[in-house]
Amino acid sequence: MNEFHKLKDRIAIVGVGNTPYGNFPDTDDYGLGARAFRNAVEDCGIEKDKVDGLLVCRVPHYARMGEIIGLNPRWTIQMPPHGRMSGMAIIEAAAALDAGLCDYAALIYANIGRSRRVNYGGEESPGVWDPWGFTSPGAAHAMMFQRHRALYGTTTRQLAEVSVAFRHHACLNPAAVMKQPITIDDHEAARPITEPLRLLDYCLINDGAVCIIMTTKERARDLKKKPVMISGIGAREAFTTGSIGNFDLNFWHDEMQDVAAQAYGMAGVGPSDVDALMCYDNFSPTVLFSLEGLGFCKQGEAGSFVEGGTLKLGGKLPTNTDGGHLSNSYMQGWALNVEAVRQIRGECEDRQVPNAQVVQYCGATPCSRSIIYTPG
Amino acid sequence: MQTAIAKPRPKIDNVNRGFWDNARAQKLSVQKCGACEDVHFPGSPVCPRCLSEKQSWVEVSGRGKLLSWVRFHRAYWDSFRADLPYLVCLVGLEEGPLLVSNLVGVEPDDIVIGAGVEAVFEKVDDELTLPKFRISG
Numbered sequence: 001m002n003e004f005h006k007l008k009d010r011i012a013i014v015g016v017g018n019t020p021y022g023n024f025p026d027t028d029d030y031g032l033g034a035r036a037f038r039n040a041v042e043d044c045g046i047e048k049d050k051v052d053g054l055l056v057c058r059v060p061h062y063a064r065m066g067e068i069i070g071l072n073p074r075w076t077i078q079m080p081p082h083g084r085m086s087g088m089a090i091i092e093a094a095a096a097l098d099a100g101l102c103d104y105a106a107l108i109y110a111n112i113g114r115s116r117r118v119n120y121g122g123e124e125s126p127g128v129w130d131p132w133g134f135t136s137p138g139a140a141h142a143m144m145f146q147r148h149r150a151l152y153g154t155t156t157r158q159l160a161e162v163s164v165a166f167r168h169h170a171c172l173n174p175a176a177v178m179k180q181p182i183t184i185d186d187h188e189a190a191r192p193i194t195e196p197l198r199l200l201d202y203c204l205i206n207d208g209a210v211c212i213i214m215t216t217k218e219r220a221r222d223l224k225k226k227p228v229m230i231s232g233i234g235a236r237e238a239f240t241t242g243s244i245g246n247f248d249l250n251f252w253h254d255e256m257q258d259v260a261a262q263a264y265g266m267a268g269v270g271p272s273d274v275d276a277l278m279c280y281d282n283f284s285p286t287v288l289f290s291l292e293g294l295g296f297c298k299q300g301e302a303g304s305f306v307e308g309g310t311l312k313l314g315g316k317l318p319t320n321t322d323g324g325h326l327s328n329s330y331m332q333g334w335a336l337n338v339e340a341v342r343q344i345r346g347e348c349e350d351r352q353v354p355n356a357q358v359v360q361y362c363g364a365t366p367c368s369r370s371i372i373y374t375p376g
Numbered sequence: 377m378q379t380a381i382a383k384p385r386p387k388i389d390n391v392n393r394g395f396w397d398n399a400r401a402q403k404l405s406v407q408k409c410g411a412c413e414d415v416h417f418p419g420s421p422v423c424p425r426c427l428s429e430k431q432s433w434v435e436v437s438g439r440g441k442l443l444s445w446v447r448f449h450r451a452y453w454d455s456f457r458a459d460l461p462y463l464v465c466l467v468g469l470e471e472g473p474l475l476v477s478n479l480v481g482v483e484p485d486d487i488v489i490g491a492g493v494e495a496v497f498e499k500v501d502d503e504l505t506l507p508k509f510r511i512s513g
Contacts, residue, residue, distance in 0.1 A: 122452030123384075128418050129476040130384035131506055133456045134464045139446055143466055147444040150489035195447040195461070195484075243418050244466075244476060249443065 004233070005266040011094040012220040012227030012376050015044025015213035016338040021177050021329035022114070024207045029059050029110035030068050032209035037069050037108055040211035045224030046104060051213070053102030055093055057085045057109045058332070065108060075102035083137075083282055085109075086333030087361060087369025091233050093214050103219060109334040110209035118205060128243045138202055139194040140247040141283035146196050148251065148285065152300035156196060158307055160187035162284040163200045163326055165311035170323025172313070172351040177206050178327040201284040203325035210334035212341075220376060228341045231358075232267030232372030234259035239366060246282075252364040256293020259362070259370045267358075267372040271296045274372075275356040276343050277319040278336035280363030281326050287311075287319070290364040313351060321351045337361050340373045381455040385504060391419040394433030399505045402497040405433040406473050417473035438495035439512065440469040445479055445487055467493055467509055478508045487511075 017039025019032050033056070041048050054073040056062045058081035066072065075096050079085045086109065093105040118124065121136030129135070148154045164184055170176035182200060190198040220227035236255040238248050248255070264270050271294060279290045288302035296317060297305040311319040322328040322339040329335050340359040342348050353359075362370040388396055395417075398405040406415045409423035410430030422429055444466040451457035465479040479487065480496060492512040499505045 119452060126384075126387070128386075129464075130453075131386050131504075132464060132476060132478050132508075133383070133448060133453070133459065133462055134476045135452045139448065139464070142446040143444045143464075146446060147466075147489060150444075192447070192449040192461075195449060240424075241474060244474065249474070 002262065002266070007094055007098055007230070007233065008266050009229045009231050009374070010217055011097050011214060011230045012217055013212055013214050013230070013341050013373070014220050014223045014225065014227050015040040015046065015211075016341050017041070017043050017211045018175070018331070018335060018338060019209045021175060021206050021208040021331075024112070025115040029112050029209070030065060032112070032207065033059050033065055033108045033110040033211070034068050036110070036209035036211035037106060040106065040213045043225065044213050046213065051104045051106045053093065053096060053105030055079065055089050055105060055107040057081070057089055057107070057334075059108060059110050071106075073102060075105065083280070083332040084363055084365035084367040084369070086337055087363050087371055088235070088367055090212065090214070090230070090337060090371060091235065091369065094230055094233070097214060097216055104213060104215045107212045107214070108209065109211075109331060111331060112207045113330065114206045120205070127245060136194065137246040138197060138283055140245060141285050142194040142197040143247060144251055144289070145285035147249075148288065149196065152303065154288065154303035156188060157184050158303035159201065159284050159288065160184040161306040161309070162281070162287045162311065163187050165309060165315070166281065166320045166324040167327045168312055169321050169351055170327035173322050173328055176323040176328040177204055178323065197283060197285070200326070203282045204327070204330045206330050208329050208331055210331050210338055212334070212337060217376065225345065227376035228344045228373050229376045230371060231374045232263035232269070232370070234262030234266075234370045235368070237367050242366065246366065248366070251289040251292065252368050253289070253293050253299055255368045256290060256362070256364050257295070259368045260294045263360070263370040263372050267374070269358050269372065273358045274317065274360045276321055276340070276353045276359045277317055278340045278359065278361045279319050279324070280333050280336065280365065281320060281324040284326065286364050290362050293364055293368075294362060294370070313353065318353050321348060321353060333361070333363055337371070344373055344375050383455040384453060391421055395419060396504070398433055398435065399497065399507050400503070402505065403435045404438045404495045404507050405435050406469065406471060407431050408434040415471050415473060417475060436469055436471045440467040440475075440493055440509075442466075442479070442487070442489055442491045442493050442511070443468045443474070444489060447484060465493070465509055479510070480508050481510045
């Protein structure tokens, strides 16, 4: 047994909160982060001043965040604004809580990309390949999907199944940004951005914030809601081709297989036990890569695996039941972890997966992560 | 006469200067470790394999395989707007390293992943020459 497996069912998510999602030029990251924190505090019923751990992500400065919400913690971490941080952050907080470095950790993420007109490419993110006009994470995913098509015959109509399923879920989620149903033909007719990807393969860019409050299993019992346990975690980076950002020649397959072995091994479950999957979806192809890497299907078979509504509620593997980054909100994995918690609590109303007992978060990125959640 | 808006240029530093000097002389090069002979790109202050600082830029064949390609329909820089839609390729060099570049002299319908490619050199101005690739057939 791996040493980290002893963390199984030791640490719980006890409170979750978020802001509305949209375009909010009249506030900023701190204002949104504070609202999400207040909602998470209310969700779990903790006395605010008991929070003695603070992790901030995409928030400009940890100390200003602490000042605003009136905290002087004994554990503080600031994570960069990259999309892959949510799984990393939750795992780091779990380790800190288990070590006793803090008793209650609040993890605050905020994004103001919509109101501040962030482009995710060009001058905002200088890179080695700029002189050739290669920029943006979407282009890297287009590069991977083109190769997946050539190697395995995956089609854009199969890829469309991802966007169509998640939009269906967004239409059931009152908080989601996108409300219009779409079809496979809509996906095929959308304007190309970086071919072979089209507009409906790209995540939203919207403002919003998310807060997650975590503590140990013992402390969780004293709070308002039934805890959701972290039962499995897995992690592996792929930095070898780091200069081509957000890209892996083999679709992060080896890394995700490693992540899957760690997380499933720790939780004592396998892909067939997963009631709902929350899959990082900055661009639709990464969902196919994740399904293959985690072992829901073999490498190269994700296109046929998702055909016919597999990822929709009622399908074989309900995925991103909140609508994901493609149609709910671009909270860079954070809202997906919140959705996992709400599914296990049974709070998802029209989009509830019946009797959700095992909900898995995953992100196939240069820092691949997975977390398996179960009821406490 | 209207002056074209300048495209982004490489940020030349002590590590990558050799690559751009060689490109100006129409040579494609990768960094080679003087200790363990590992070849890599982009340049690095130490060898990613053995951590030696003995690094130099050595000419390569310019031949490789097309691993993937995309076509940009959106201009992330205004200076690329006139080029839309433009092709970007991912090349695996014979010697191992991966390069991102532009694919020239081919229509999208004729591109086959796995095809052989070879480097060509496009002079931008006296200081800058960009290595690009064409299908070698």
